[in-house]
Amino acid sequence: MPDTAIIWFRQDLRLADNPALLAACEHERVLPLYIHDDRNDSRWALGGAQKVWLHFSLLALDKALRDKGSRLLVRTGPHAETLQAVVDETGADAVYWNRQYEPESIVRDRQIKADLDDAGLTVKSFNGALLHEPWQVENKSGDPYKVFTPFWKAASQLSVSAPLAAPDALPAVASQYGSANVDELALLPDIAWDAGIREWWQPGEDGAHEALEAFIGEPISDYKTDRDKPARPGTSRLSPHLHFGEIGPRQVWHRVHEYTSRASRHGAQAGSETFLSEIGWREFAYHLLYHFPHTPEQPLDERFKDFPWSRARKPLAAWQQGQTGIPMVDAAMRQLWHTGWMHNRLRMVVASFLTKNLLIPWQKGAEWFWDTLVDADLASNTLGWQWTAGCGADAAPFFRVFNPVRQGERFDPKGDFVREWVPELAELPDKHVHAPWDAPADVLKKAGVTLGRDYPEPLVDLKASRREALDAFAIIKNG
């Protein structure tokens, strides 16, 4: 009986720097497996945009495996039962995977490991998703950090191990083992709303490395300033690739350091450092999710349980559809809907608008992002929304309410971004494109815009709703 290992792929859809895969390669036979749990009704089951990404990423992984002489076994069903069935069918001796950190995944994997251990299999999990494990970073009191700067300072003291090479070749998978066709997983939508996602992205390990290489050089050197301008390709756009593990943070880390060690380009050092601190925020998000597993649903700051949130549904729908009448917000929400992604600065702008100007619970925003973002990470999504709402780690000062008009003027001064995504305002002059309600009647007329007909009147008055938010925060402050 040949010695057989299963490499259970989850959010590590790559061959390079994949410790679980390399461990499996120590065995005579290697079975690459992906399990799609189509009956998962968890609140955090795969979102719509992520399903589209996953479809193409699985195809890419299968192709990469075939190039090495193997192939991907795709099975559907609940994870534990399906994995056990594959073990039974193949007589596997070992199962390897790279760890996930979502609360539900931790519980599930712990049980699976115990069961397989009991059955006498070798079971090992590895770190493929983070620079450092969440339990490796702690403050002087032995507690998890709740503030980013000291967290990242401490984490930066730890060394980042070098990425592992992909295996040269893989043993063939016996032909009797059946696999679902990726199409059968029904990950693609019935109504073809996913054209934008297909056009914007190249899921898969190759696409991940192309994105990284496109970012190294000029963009990363200008990152400090350009990352704030949504009309420019100033960010790495690596987030969905990292989310699906098509590239790992260690690979990114070492590639950036390799670049900066030789780069003479102005800004290379500073830009790289700023960019790596964003990788640090990703680490921090996982750190927090691991140590505070209730935070996807509950505020970290308990005082916010009594916050007077609004339950209004119409404003929420307007926000989701990019019809708030605030150009920067609408442009961002439409970019999200079309591409499955939103620029980082705009995530803060729209989140601040939802939670502060509309006083809608941050969980509603987190749920929408979960369904529409291709990069929706439970950890990063949770941190981002709680941070903006002011109830999370590194709590934002109460007075930090983004003004979407001011943000537009600062970071999209010519209105390029607004015009791209809100074409009905394209003819407005720069001066008025971020606040059409303030434009003189003749200017609106000349631009062919009638508010309330071609483009909505603003959903709320920014100044008044800001004031209301500050007052609401004062209420919970006083208990």
Next chain:
DNA sequence: TTTTGAGTTGTTCGA
């Protein structure tokens, strides 16, 4: 234990 300095990304107002 107590103290001290600091905390991703902001806005507004008045000089």
Next chain:
DNA sequence: GTCGAACAACTCAAA
């Protein structure tokens, strides 16, 4: 147009 101050008070982390 630019600049500094004001905007709560609190919690975190380290000394």
